[in-house]
Amino acid sequence: xxxxxxxxxxxxxxxxxxxxxxxxxxxxxxxxxxxxxxxxxxxxxxxxxxxxxxxxxxxxxxxxxxxxxxxxxxxxxxxxxxxxxxxxxxxxxxxxxxxxxxxxxxxxxxxxxxxxxxxxxxxxxxxxxxxxxxxxxxxxxxxxxxxxxxxxxxxxxxxxxxxxxxxxxxxxxxxxxxxxxxxxxxxxxxxxxxxxxxxx
Numbered sequence: 134x135x136x137x138x139x140x141x142x143x144x145x146x147x148x149x150x151x152x153x154x155x156x157x158x159x160x161x162x163x164x165x166x167x168x169x170x171x172x173x174x175x176x177x178x179x180x181x182x183x184x185x186x187x188x189x190x191x192x193x194x195x196x197x198x199x200x201x202x203x204x205x206x207x208x209x210x211x212x213x214x215x216x217x218x219x220x221x222x223x224x225x226x227x228x229x230x231x232x233x234x235x236x237x238x239x240x241x242x243x244x245x246x247x248x249x250x251x252x253x254x255x256x257x258x259x260x261x262x263x264x265x266x267x268x269x270x271x272x273x274x275x276x277x278x279x280x281x282x283x284x285x286x287x288x289x290x291x292x293x294x295x296x297x298x299x300x301x302x303x304x305x306x307x308x309x310x311x312x313x314x315x316x317x318x319x320x321x322x323x324x325x326x327x328x329x330x331x332x333x
Contacts (some may be wrong), residue, residue, distance in 0.1 A: 138254075143160075147163070153209070155187040156199075156200055156201050156202040156203075157169055157170060157201050158293075160196055160200065160201060161321060163188075163189070163192060163315075163316040163319040163320050163323065164319055164320070164322070164323040166192070166201075167185075167320075167323070168240070170252070172252070173256075174188075174255075174257050175251055175253075176252055176253035176257075177191055177192070177256055179253070179257070180256045180257050180259070180260040181260070183257070183261030183272045184258045184261060184263060184264045184274075185255075185260075185263075185264065186259065186263040186264075186274050186280075186316050187313070188316065188317065188320055189277075189312075189314065189315070189316035189317030189319075189320060190259075190263070190274075190275075190277045190280065190309075190313040190316075190317075190319075191256045191259050191260065192312070192313070193277060193281075193309045193312035193313035194228070194280075194281060194284060194313075195227050195228060195255065195256070195259065196258050196309075196312055197228065197230055197281070197305060197308060197309050197312070198224075198227070198229035198288045199228070199229055200224070201227065201313050202227070203226060203227055203251075203252070204226065204250055205224075205227070205229060205249040207224070225249050225250070226248075226249025226250045226251075226255055227249065227250065227251075227252055227255035227256075228249065228255040228256075228258050228259055230249055230255075230258055234262075234287075235249060235258070237313060238258050238261055238292060240259070242257075242261060244257070247285055259284075262283075262284060263280050263284075265288065266279075266283040266284070266288065267292075269288040269292075270283050270288050270291050270292055271322065273292075276316075277306075277309050277310045277313035278307065278309065278310040279291075280308045280309075281305070281306045281310070282296045282303075282306050283310040285302060285305070285306075286302075312317055
């Protein structure tokens with residue numbers, strides 16, 4: 134009897150582990166990425182409709198921030214090179230949103246139940262932040278390069294041009310811009326073929 138219970142508990146644990154969200158293996162082709170994560174497409178469309186930011190830009194920012202890892206966090210600092218210390222920030226989830234920025238999003242949208250490890254909430258956050266970037270920093274919603282700089286530096290930092298001299302950040306913004314354009318081109322092809330593939 135006890136052995137049967139142990140086997141049952143082990144089976145449940147394995148099943149739950151199998152359901153855990155894992156980062157996708159394919160991140161360069163938006164069509165394959167969404168074929169493996171079908172509910173994501175609806176979330177991307179809702180965000181585009183609500184905030185005016187294309188699915189390609191949403192995906193490019195998440196790719197850069199977390200590589201689509203729902204539970205991503207900054208690596209811990211190491212004391213004496215071996216002892217795990219504090220994390221450098223409170224960034225968490227798909228969008229790597231900080232605690233304070235996420236709380237601002239929840240208050241501003243009324244979405245108090247939003248979770249950073251939920252894809253739909255994360256892309257809605259990215260769309261909301263892009264709209265704030267247009268309002269507070271006068272950045273066009275189809276300008277992924279500057280949208281990412283504001284996303285990383287905050288609106289105050291962006292408006293002070295705090296990104297100047299940060300070559301690594303400027304390279305990252307160029308990568309986001311390239312990925313966003315590529316994703317949107319790929320998705321345009323997927324839309325034309327959606328009846329054939331039936332995953333949209």
